[in-house]
Amino acid sequence: MEQSKARITAIGSYVPVKKMTNFDLEKLVDTNDEWIVQRTGIKERRISEPDQYTSDMCVSAAQDLMQRYDKSLFDVDLILVATTTPDFIFPSVAAILQDKLGISSSVGAIDLSAACSGFAYALHVAEGMVASGLHRKVLVFGADTMSKITDYTDRTTCILFGDGAGVVLVEADPEQTSFLAYHQGTEGIGGAHVYLKGMAEKLKGAEMSNTGTLVQNGREVFRWAVRNVPEGVKAILEKSSYTTNDVDWFIPHSANLRIIEPICERTGIPLERTLYSLVNFGNTSAATIPLALDQGIRDGKVKDGECILIYGFGAGLTHAGLLLNWNPHPQVHLPESDL
Ligand code: COA
Numbered sequence: 001m002e003q004s005k006a007r008i009t010a011i012g013s014y015v016p017v018k019k020m021t022n023f024d025l026e027k028l029v030d031t032n033d034e035w036i037v038q039r040t041g042i043k044e045r046r047i048s049e050p051d052q053y054t055s056d057m058c059v060s061a062a063q064d065l066m067q068r069y070d071k072s073l074f075d076v077d078l079i080l081v082a083t084t085t086p087d088f089i090f091p092s093v094a095a096i097l098q099d100k101l102g103i104s105s106s107v108g109a110i111d112l113s114a115a116c117s118g119f120a121y122a123l124h125v126a127e128g129m130v131a132s133g134l135h136r137k138v139l140v141f142g143a144d145t146m147s148k149i150t151d152y153t154d155r156t157t158c159i160l161f162g163d164g165a166g167v168v169l170v171e172a173d174p175e176q177t178s179f180l181a182y183h184q185g186t187e188g189i190g191g192a193h194v195y196l197k198g199m200a201e202k203l204k205g206a207e208m209s210n211t212g213t214l215v216q217n218g219r220e221v222f223r224w225a226v227r228n229v230p231e232g233v234k235a236i237l238e239k240s241s242y243t244t245n246d247v248d249w250f251i252p253h254s255a256n257l258r259i260i261e262p263i264c265e266r267t268g269i270p271l272e273r274t275l276y277s278l279v280n281f282g283n284t285s286a287a288t289i290p291l292a293l294d295q296g297i298r299d300g301k302v303k304d305g306e307c308i309l310i311y312g313f314g315a316g317l318t319h320a321g322l323l324l325n326w327n328p329h330p331q332v333h334l335p336e337s338d339l
Pocket residue numbers: 030031032035036039040116155156157159194216217218219221222255256283313314315
């Protein structure tokens with residue numbers, strides 16, 4: 001097994017066409033645009049069609065990647081899909097994608113469940129697989145159709161979530177790595193603060209309500225994130241030779257601008273060097289980080305050779321972050337996008 005360097009060579013993304021604005025939500029629940037913007041920073045979100053699922057959005061994101069970087073995906077040897085809203089519990093979205101994207105049948109395909117931290121965890125797994133020499137070309141998706149598990153009668157949650165998909169390609173490279181440092185953490189004791197009902201009735205003594213939609217104690221999640229993410233960011237920087245001044249772009253999970261602001265304050269990374277996708281897309285769970293990164297690339301903010309710090313956090317409660325050197329292959333074509 002030949003060890004290698006792991007390099008992120010390409011990115012693609014997709015959001016559904018249909019918009020749901022704060023004004024649309026005013027017609028569904030007792031809320032208003034001013035409250036939502038003030039408490040979350042979110043103005044609108046994208047909603048998938050009734051027959052459009054996570055695998056469909058992943059296909060569109062992969063097509064965007066293939067077009068922009070002139071990449072063939074046939075010889076991908078591992079598909080990782082970070083999602084908590086798979087089309088089915090099984091088969092996995094990753095297996096569905098092998099067929100829909102026409103990838104060689106020798107590929108491995110698995111979904112990875114870590115909610116809003118999912119993309120960071122999947123990227124970490126991809127790095128390990130490529131750097132160890134076990135795999136050479138890994139597709140990593142962060143994708144969620146949150147609208148399919150959102151209760152549109154609950155004003156405390158329905159204002160937050162939206163749908164979207166992002167994907168990156170991690171390839172073996174003889175010279176360049178994109179991965180500089182990593183940090184992770186889990187506090188399972190907080191699992192009942194944000195969950196989707198499964199087969200179990202209780203978690204650490206907490207009764208889980210019998211619903212097919214997301215349930216959340218927003219205030220507890222908020223407190224936990226503001227306490228833990230800055231510590232995680234500091235830990236990553238300590239593991240590398242980098243300081244906050246070396247971070248060109250900080251991309252925390254886009255849960256809520258009121259979570260991101262104190263995180264920036266506590267880490268010393270200015271909000272001006274922070275990218276988030278929540279204003280137009282809401283909290284798209286595993287997709288928020290690749291969407292914000294791709295938006296930054298398309299807006300001409302993120303440039304090759306820059307240092308990016310991504311940090312995911314959410315249900316579990318879990319968190320994970322990576323310090324990245326952004327050095328993809330050149331784009332050959334930049335198609336029109338909704339981003
Ligand atoms: N519109 C108007 N009022 C609302 C409302 C809405 N959409 N949602 C809640 N309220 C009301 C509450 O009922 C409450 O009223 P009360 O004081 O009369 O009981 C009041 O606003 C304050 O509610 P509170 O829950 O304390 O608000 P908050 O400032 O904590 O904001 C969240 C609520 C959900 C926006 C916030 O807690 C949050 O974003 N948490 C993190 C959640 C998250 O990101 N989860 C994903 C994790 S990855």
